[in-house]
Amino acid sequence: MAVKQTGKTCFVICPIGESGDEVRNWSDDVFFGLIQPIADDFGYVARRAIDDAKPGEITNHMIRDIFESDLVIADLTLLNPNVFYEIGIRHITKKPYIHLARAGTKIPFDTAGIGTIFIESGSFSGSDRARDELRSQLKMIEEDALNFENPVSRYRERITIEESGDPSNKVLIEILDRLDRIESHPNMIADQIELRDKSRPKSGLFLSYEGWNSLLKSGDLDSSIDKSDLSIENSLKNQKYRLFFNPKNNKSKIISFENDGLIGDGRNENENTWRVKNGFLEIFGEDKKIFSRFLKMKNDNQFVAIQNNDTRNIDGQFIKPLSLFD
Incomplete structure (x- = not known):
């Protein structure tokens, strides 16, 4: 060369x-x-x-x-x-x-x-x-395919958000804090995530699919959540990610999202195909049934799993862009 x-x-x-x-x-x-x-x-x-x-x-x-x-x-x-x-x-x-x-x-x-x-x-x-x-x-x-977000830079962003004095940014700060805890202490995730629905006997970001849709439409999370299907699809197709599929035991894998709706890197019986619908990333297993559902954070392009009655993934899963060669 x-x-x-x-x-x-x-x-x-x-x-x-x-x-x-x-x-x-x-x-x-x-x-x-x-x-x-x-x-x-x-x-x-x-x-x-x-x-x-x-x-x-x-x-x-x-x-x-x-x-x-x-x-x-x-x-x-x-x-x-x-x-x-x-x-x-x-x-x-x-x-x-x-x-x-x-x-x-x-x-x-x-x-x-x-x-x-x-x-x-x-x-x-x-x-x-x-x-x-x-x-x-x-x-x-x-190719500008990497995100160099890190705890230090996120802390600086957090300070900027706090100094803005905008009350609507409180939700964003809480989400940033939660993501930092997930990354720093993956084995403590069950203790860090609040139980959202007493009808489900396990921890996690649990709310019905209809409940999340209602929350998104309310505008309460406008500053925190990327709700654009096109924006989410573009970010997924343009770079590789790391899926923390078992955060409690710090287990993860590289995953990529192909244009044809197939999972590329990391495809298996649980993560086989994908789609974006109504602001959610939905991942389907080989049985064509939904396996996991994620929301995309605007601030750092991370995806946080939500627990619904129709999802089967482990609590606390999240997906983050590759920041260095893995």
């Missing part, structure tokens, strides 16, 4: 170490052998901070690069505190970033929900796999 000179910048955050030591050798191998050539192929000028600052020093120039670069790639190998500090700053921007690490690195809980490209050193197949994953990730970024 010919190098595209587009002027795009890729800032690489990585452990630095000392010249000639194991840490520096690793960082050099990853930068020169993996990141730089592939970034070049996609028209990015990749660079590190090694020559711009003393090791361990975080400068104003570095902060500017973290904020303003078109792309940031962070090597989480060795769990270096500066690396986590710097990538945390990038998360504020909602601009593209990629996490990678040496295979076997135990990613801390706070970032474990964000997909990481793992590099298997000493393996040709492992190296090729990392290159393929990085190329795939960059291709999705070029």
Whole structure:
């Protein structure tokens, strides 16, 4: 692939170490052998901070690069505190970033929900796999097919909503808080979701289909829910998602929605076909009976399952856009 000179910048955050030591050798191998050539192929000028600052020093120039670069790639190998500090700053921007690490690195809980490209050193197949994953990730970024929403950026949005003083935004804030709890503590979801109907002996966002329709038509959720069938269909067809089909046990899978109404990636006997009707995403099993029904949040394009008398899915399911290569 010919190098595209587009002027795009890729800032690489990585452990630095000392010249000639194991840490520096690793960082050099990853930068020169993996990141730089592939970034070049996609028209990015990749660079590190090694020559711009003393090791361990975080400068104003570095902060500017973290904020303003078109792309940031962070090597989480060795769990270096500066690396986590710097990538945390990038998360504020909602601009593209990629996490990678040496295979076997135990990613801390706070970032474990964000997909990481793992590099298997000493393996040709492992190296090729990392290159393929990085190329795939960059291709999705070029196609604007990823959502870099994260807890930090959502918190900033929440503050903006609160400061607006609009009482109608109270519902949106409650939904954002609930989604954050679902993502952060999937095994506690049964305790976090309020029982909505005493006639159903389990927790969940339960309301009759007619009840949800009435609520949508009332306008009470106008600021929170995407009710446009066309908008929902377009968002589903234009990118891949991750379906948390068993949130309590943190089980999920990649899922895609094809133009012909079939489930692409992730299709099985429970999730076989789909449609959008009256503002709801409805997923059908192989038996052609509805299996699950979801509402789409305007703020972050996540889908939250609702429990109806005709649905059969596990409580608390939700679908979120892929934010990093999975």
